Amino acid sequence: MESHAGLAATPRALPYYVAFSQLLGLIAVATTGAWLGLYRGGIAWQGVLQFNVHPLCMVIGLIFLQGDALLVYRVFRNETKRTTKVLHGLLHVFAFIIALVGLVAVFDYHRKKGYADLYSLHSWCGILAFVLYFVQGQV
Numbered sequence: 001m002e003s004h005a006g007l008a009a010t011p012r013a014l015p016y017y018v019a020f021s022q023l024l025g026l027i028a029v030a031t032t033g034a035w036l037g038l039y040r041g042g043i044a045w046q047g048v049l050q051f052n053v054h055p056l057c058m059v060i061g062l063i064f065l066q067g068d069a070l071l072v073y074r075v076f077r078n079e080t081k082r083t084t085k086v087l088h089g090l091l092h093v094f095a096f097i098i099a100l101v102g103l104v105a106v107f108d109y110h111r112k113k114g115y116a117d118l119y120s121l122h123s124w125c126g127i128l129a130f131v132l133y134f135v136q137g138q139v
Helices: 014-039 047-075 081-113 121-138
Strands: none
Touching (some): 047 081, 047 121, 081 121
8 A cells, every 4th residue: 555645635515514614604604694684683893783783793703714725625625725825814804894893893882881891601712712723823
């Protein structure tokens, strides 16, 4: 048996796994958007609907785009390393920016309404996740 050092075998089912992961990601984004539209009144940057920007941005940024960024090296394994690194980095930057918009939306909403910030375990875990995500990119 010949050994191909450094070359990992690509599973034959990889395209199906990737398609399934993309489908799940799009379902998560669509479900969140439908929930916000049908049951929470939609999204807007002004008024009471500003809070709704937060969950949509978090799902798009920290679930869908971050997941896609992680898949880049597996999906585009035959492309040049530079190309995959640039795509990987761009997806992470977009995920960070969209998540930052979600954080700004919720903090701005709390400020306008006079609510306290960081009063729940959810908010502290979210800030920790966001900070760790940012620090990871700096290393």
